[in-house]
Amino acid sequence: MxxxxxxxxxxxxxxxxxxxxxxxxxxxxxxxxxxxxxxxKPKKDQCAKCNVYKCAEDKTSLQRDYDEHKAREKESLEMKAYDKNESIEGDGTKRVITFHLQAILSVPHTAVSKILYLQKFFTYNFTILDNYQNTGLCYMWDENNGKKAALNWFNFIYLTDLPENVKTVTSFSDTCSGQNRNKYVTLAALYAVINVPRLKTVNLKYLEYLEADCIHASIERARKHKKYLLQETL
Structure with a gap:
């Protein structure tokens, strides 16, 4: 304003x-x-199907699929809202989280021409947003210490660090098979349920837009306006 x-x-x-x-x-x-x-405030990750429909000149052939898509979206958002309210208004035994991997952060980040076209050092950021506490956790690592597959371990780390009274965790993530919707995330959840005595249930649910993206947008907005001092020798 x-x-x-x-x-x-x-x-x-x-x-x-x-x-x-x-x-x-x-x-x-x-x-x-x-x-x-x-x-x-534009969404960080926009839906490809919605964008195709909005940009199409003739929407007739796309109308049915689009309507079904929006109906599924509404149903899933209502489900997420119900789970969140149940968690917040409950006795503290249930937690609802959203998790997402941010786009690769390259280092150094600068517009200086001498560095702009050089090979960058990759850094990864895996974000978990706890809707019960309304707090975000960022697990960061660089390419020397692991690739994107490392994010599966952070799911397990978070589940094992929960308070003693938490028995049920419901997670929401996007439908990316390489990051979230795969056997490794499922096995991490199963391993946590078997090895953490207090944890009884882990639900895995999938959406197309996540609240965790707001954390990524804040990081990139702050990064965009950050000034870096670079030596002339570079």
């Missing part, structure tokens, strides 16, 4: 020779519309 008001005050008003109102009045007018105005 402050950035929008700054553009209004320094560009819009001078061009039209208008005296700007105060920030308080500006915000009040901004929020007075019906329906109210709001800032759109």
């Amino acid at each position: 402050a950035r929008l008001y700054k553009l209004y005050k320094e560009e819009f008003c001078p061009e039209r020779n208008i005296n700007p109102v105060s920030l308080y009045v500006y915000e009040k007018i901004f929020k007075s519309y019906d329906p109210p105005l709001a800032f759109y």
Whole structure:
């Protein structure tokens, strides 16, 4: 809102020779519309099927598949909302989490031409968002210490570090078979249930958009505006 008001005050008003109102009045007018105005926040990972439908000139042939897709999406989101409410309002024995692997973070991150086209050092970030505590955990490692397959162990590490009263964990992730929907994640969950006496059930459910993506967006937004000091010798 402050950035929008700054553009209004320094560009819009001078061009039209208008005296700007105060920030308080500006915000009040901004929020007075019906329906109210709001800032759109694009999803980090967008659905390919939805994008194909929205960009198609002739939607007739795609309409049926799109409607079925949206119906499944609605059903899965309602299921997730139910599980979250049951966890938050319950006795603390149930946890709901979402987990996701962020896009590869290359190091160093810079726009300097001398480094831009050089080979980068890869860093991975596996994120778990605990909806019960509303906290995020980031497990990070570099390519010297493992590849993407290492994220399966972080599922197990999280499950074994839960409080003693937690008996059921329901996890939501996307449908990427290489990262989440595979036998290794299933085996990690099964291994945790067998070897952690207090843990009775681990549910694995899959969605197309995850709340954990908001953590990745925050990281990349902060990284984008970070200034790095580089030596001329590079």
